[in-house]
Amino acid sequence: MMASSDKAPDSMPVGDGSVPPGKPMTIGHQVVDKTAQMLQTLKPIKQMSQHVCTFAVYGHDMSRQIETHHYITRLNQDFLQCAVYDSDEPTARLIGVEYIVSDRILDTLPPDEQKLWHSHDHEVTSGMWMNPGVPEMNQRTELENMAHTYGKFWCTWQVDRGDKLPLGAPALMMSPQMVNMSVIKPELVRERDRKFKISTDEARKSRVNFPVSKPGNARVADYWMHTGKSFAVDIEQVEMKELGGQKIPSI
Numbered sequence: 001m002m003a004s005s006d007k008a009p010d011s012m013p014v015g016d017g018s019v020p021p022g023k024p025m026t027i028g029h030q031v032v033d034k035t036a037q038m039l040q041t042l043k044p045i046k047q048m049s050q051h052v053c054t055f056a057v058y059g060h061d062m063s064r065q066i067e068t069h070h071y072i073t074r075l076n077q078d079f080l081q082c083a084v085y086d087s088d089e090p091t092a093r094l095i096g097v098e099y100i101v102s103d104r105i106l107d108t109l110p111p112d113e114q115k116l117w118h119s120h121d122h123e124v125t126s127g128m129w130m131n132p133g134v135p136e137m138n139q140r141t142e143l144e145n146m147a148h149t150y151g152k153f154w155c156t157w158q159v160d161r162g163d164k165l166p167l168g169a170p171a172l173m174m175s176p177q178m179v180n181m182s183v184i185k186p187e188l189v190r191e192r193d194r195k196f197k198i199s200t201d202e203a204r205k206s207r208v209n210f211p212v213s214k215p216g217n218a219r220v221a222d223y224w225m226h227t228g229k230s231f232a233v234d235i236e237q238v239e240m241k242e243l244g245g246q247k248i249p250s251i
Contacts, residue, residue, distance in 0.1 A: 005171040006232040059230035062181035098153035127203030
């Protein structure tokens with residue numbers, strides 16, 4: 001076994017204390033980046049249409065809760081994809097990716113796949129799911145739709161435990177719920193509200209009449225709530241598949 005998402009790294013990279021470790025940008029690097037930015041289309045990035053600030057908990061350790069910033073691209077009415085950062089600052093670190101599907105799509109997935117997904121209904125109706133800077137009334141229809149979606153969120157950089165780089169295996173994340181350790185710590189919510197000048201309490205009151213998600217056919221998302229168990233990813237060494245009958249030589 002090489003690494004597991006529920007085990008902290010044995011050592012951190014040697015550096016000057018910066019996160020991630022590395023030398024400051026030179027003028028030359030800045031010129032290269034600005035030139036490429038002007039000349040290239042960057043089409044996938046320009047399709048990002050929403051910034052959502054919410055919270056997530058580690059599936060293997062729900063005492064660890066983090067504020068997350070989702071930059072969302074909508075591919076169609078039933079599927080969204082999100083680049084997830086640890087802040088909305090220019091220096092934000094890309095800490096993972098979340099895929100979001102409608103309940104209609106989730107119901108087409110086999111049970112073993114559904115176990116990896118979490119619901120969004122409580123996350124939305126509790127006011128945890130917020131679009132900073134967008135008036136509540138302007139996003140009401142979108143929020144009602146989002147309450148009926150499900151997400152699969154892989155965290156690839158566990159910055160909350162002090163990782164200076166993306167280390168080890170990815171961790172499967174869960175959504176805020178109203179039970180057990182998935183209730184988000186009040187101090188995290190207060191700090192988020194203060195920073196963005198928003199009110200989770202007011203959002204919760206305005207969303208109290210949102211239609212509840214209809215139960216699916218043997219739906220097993222939020223698996224930990226049904227069983228008290230979650231998942232951790234282990235990385236292990238395996239034999240590579242042979243290519244065209246030729247075996248990869250061992251070193």
